[in-house]
Amino acid sequence: MYVESLRGRDIKVYLFGKQIQNPVDHAIIRPSINALKATYDLAIEDPDLATAWSPLINERVNRFLHIVESPEDLVIKNRMQRRLGQITGTCFQRCAGLDTISVLHSITYDIDQKHGTVYHQRYLNFLKQAQQHNLIIGAGMTDPKGDRSKRPSEQSDPDLFLHVIKRTKKGIYIKGAKAHMTGGLNSHWICVMPTMNLSEKDKDYAVVGMIPAHAVGITHIYGRQSCDLRALEEGDIDKGNAKFGGQETLVIFDNVFIPWDHVFMDGETEFAQDMVSRFTSYHRASYVCKTGLGDVIIGAAATIADYNGAEKASHIKDKLVEMTHLNETIYSSGIASSYEAKKLPSGIYKNDEMLANICKHNVTRFPYEISRLAQDLAGGLMVTLPSEQDFKHEITGPLLEKYLQGKASVPVEHRARILRLIENMTLGRNAVGYLTESLHGAGSPQAQRIQITRAMRVEEKKDFAKRIAGIQID
Ligand SMILES: Cc1cc2nc3c(=O)[nH]c(=O)nc-3n(C[C@H](O)[C@H](O)[C@H](O)COP(=O)(O)OP(=O)(O)OC[C@H]3O[C@@H](n4cnc5c(N)ncnc54)[C@H](O)[C@@H]3O)c2cc1C
Ligand code: SF4
The missing domain is CATH 2.40.110.10 (Butyryl-CoA Dehydrogenase, subunit A, domain 2)
Incomplete structure (x- = not known):
């Protein structure tokens, strides 16, 4: 419909x-x-x-x-x-x-x-x-x-x-x-x-x-x-x-x-500024969407490691742990911002501004590192793989089937499909959604740093430190 x-x-x-x-x-x-x-x-x-x-x-x-x-x-x-x-x-x-x-x-x-x-x-x-x-x-x-x-x-x-x-x-x-x-x-x-x-x-x-x-x-x-x-x-x-x-x-x-x-x-x-900052409180927490994409790319990286026969290597496991840590860090700041939402006079709830900005700021960085690790696990074939047409060609097809094999039990086509997915999300069409949208969508990194500066209550924090250090506060 x-x-x-x-x-x-x-x-x-x-x-x-x-x-x-x-x-x-x-x-x-x-x-x-x-x-x-x-x-x-x-x-x-x-x-x-x-x-x-x-x-x-x-x-x-x-x-x-x-x-x-x-x-x-x-x-x-x-x-x-x-x-x-x-x-x-x-x-x-x-x-x-x-x-x-x-x-x-x-x-x-x-x-x-x-x-x-x-x-x-x-x-x-x-x-x-x-x-x-x-x-x-x-x-x-x-x-x-x-x-x-x-x-x-x-x-x-x-x-x-x-x-x-x-x-x-x-x-x-x-x-x-x-x-x-x-x-x-x-x-x-x-x-x-x-x-x-x-x-x-x-x-x-x-x-x-x-x-x-x-x-x-x-x-x-x-x-x-x-x-x-x-x-x-x-x-x-x-x-x-x-x-x-x-x-x-x-x-x-x-x-x-x-x-x-x-x-x-x-x-x-006089309401324009408020409109933008309230919108970004909602929208910067919405960027937990990227953790769903992160789940896909972590899955793709783990699958290509399987297909290459490298899944048992300790550094591969550690890189998957690192990717997961980064992905869940994004999620935790977004979801915390939602749990900390407060009611506005109109009756609607709004995300916590600081945590929403932290979520989006994490998003401006972590998908890039997750992508780097996915490309690491993928190997160079991700960017040198011949085209689908070459796989179908009567002369080149059998050669590609022979020489691009990973684990013998895995069809070469499956290997090609996963490599193309990683390429798609880190260099191709959906790198827009996974990477550059993560950077600029809902405001470029500096926009979050400005909001974080406004909300970080540094004077209050100085007082915490001064009290403990025994410095008199007027
Ligand atoms: C994939 C994608 C989807 C998007 N979807 C939407 C959408 O649905 N709706 C929507 O309204 N917007 C959307 N945006 C827009 C997004 O919010 C803007 O891209 C973002 O606010 C940055 O603005 P800009 O692209 O004009 O970059 P620019 O303003 O050109 O920023 C480029 C750089 O210059 C810096 N800069 C900019 N102005 C100044 C200044 N005055 N002083 C100092 N430094 C400055 C920035 O910090 C940044 O580093 C989307 C963006 C992308 C990339
Ligand atoms: S980037 Fe796309 S999927 Fe993510 S919050 Fe914005 S509209 Fe939703």
């Missing part, structure tokens, strides 16, 4: 210099749709994990649309994210939308309390509809940003940050772009929101609104990924992960209309 819901939309998409008429069945795009579909399938296979009771519509809903009612809700969300990482081995694209609806709950409430606006009710009306129809929401936070030393209103081109260009009785018109949007094309709706703190001069940039992904004036330009053309080749071995992939699009908004019912912030610049 989800896949069908993406068909027949008049959505404007460009890929490799061509407008794509039927993105759903495009060989490069389809794996990303399959990964998102896994979030629907899991809700049927394991409803305790992937659905929750919504008091808003008095029905069970997909957990990706559920309002967080307790720390336990966030913990189950993390377990679900790890499970989906294990199933897909890639980014399944739905968490940024969930974290968007979570942050909007408290932000719309807080703006209404201060300004007497009606954003919260509008938001609840939208959410009811999203829950009823099990919709996907893409998160449009990151602007192209132009010159990083300049604020939105100081840029040479005002459109480098998305902004309101016109207000009418019926709604607003926006112009600009949102970059790196995960699952942009696979979403039903896109939520645009500010990416940084804003001053009074940036009033038109303080806008939050919900827009159909195929609205008039929207153009998606598909982000290409390393080795993406393998999706067009015959066979499935060289693809590494033939079924699942991630997706990012650059989304252009040219004079796009948003009716007032779908506007959740317009000009309240």
Whole structure:
């Protein structure tokens, strides 16, 4: 049903210099749709994990649309994210939308309390509809940003940050772009929101609104990924992960209309900073998704060691222990952040900010080290393996079968498949999801260090030390 819901939309998409008429069945795009579909399938296979009771519509809903009612809700969300990482081995694209609806709950409430606006009710009306129809929401936070030393209103081109260009009785018109949007094309709706703190001069940039992904004036330009053309080749071995992939699009908004019912912030610049930091509290803990991918790559590394006949070597076992230690360290900080969640005035719970930032900061590093160890165990064949076509060729095929054998009991094809999977996750298409998304998604490493600096309460810690050392504290 989800896949069908993406068909027949008049959505404007460009890929490799061509407008794509039927993105759903495009060989490069389809794996990303399959990964998102896994979030629907899991809700049927394991409803305790992937659905929750919504008091808003008095029905069970997909957990990706559920309002967080307790720390336990966030913990189950993390377990679900790890499970989906294990199933897909890639980014399944739905968490940024969930974290968007979570942050909007408290932000719309807080703006209404201060300004007497009606954003919260509008938001609840939208959410009811999203829950009823099990919709996907893409998160449009990151602007192209132009010159990083300049604020939105100081840029040479005002459109480098998305902004309101016109207000009418019926709604607003926006112009600009949102970059790196995960699952942009696979979403039903896109939520645009500010990416940084804003001053009074940036009033038109303080806008939050919900827009159909195929609205008039929207153009998606598909982000290409390393080795993406393998999706067009015959066979499935060289693809590494033939079924699942991630997706990012650059989304252009040219004079796009948003009716007032779908506007959740317009000009309240003082809430932009809070919106970003609350969003990142949720989203940086969501990066436990990468521990599911870590489970896949640890499994792949252990399997190739088996196939090579090296599994009993002590250094191999130790490297698998090291990979597991790193992976579980990520998980522990994410899940701790969920257990430590606190209730906000709107009634929703929010992840502990410090621990969420620690989780994401671990994610900016540990998957790289885990990948290095997986490549170590894989051996050089991971990058010198001939193509699937050479395995099928009448002359080269038998030669490859003879000389690329590992353990005699293991088919050479199995060895090739595992090597291609490690290649896919550490150098190929899903290295986007496992590595670079881990580095930059939800903010580059420095963004976490800034938040950690703000939350680390160093003065209090100095006092602990001074008291024990016998130094008088005024
Ligand atoms: C795979 C992937 C998926 C993503 N998904 C989403 C999504 O779904 N929705 C969304 O909204 N965003 C998404 N993002 C965007 C992500 O949040 C940004 O990539 C991140 O915030 C960094 O921004 P940038 O890419 O523009 O890098 P840049 O801002 O260009 O940063 C590059 C480097 O410059 C440094 N830098 C930047 N500005 C300054 C400054 N003023 N002073 C000093 N140093 C600076 C940074 O610390 C970094 O080291 C995604 C990113 C990736 C890679
Ligand atoms: S990177 Fe992880 S948290 Fe973000 S959308 Fe992808 S799977 Fe979800």
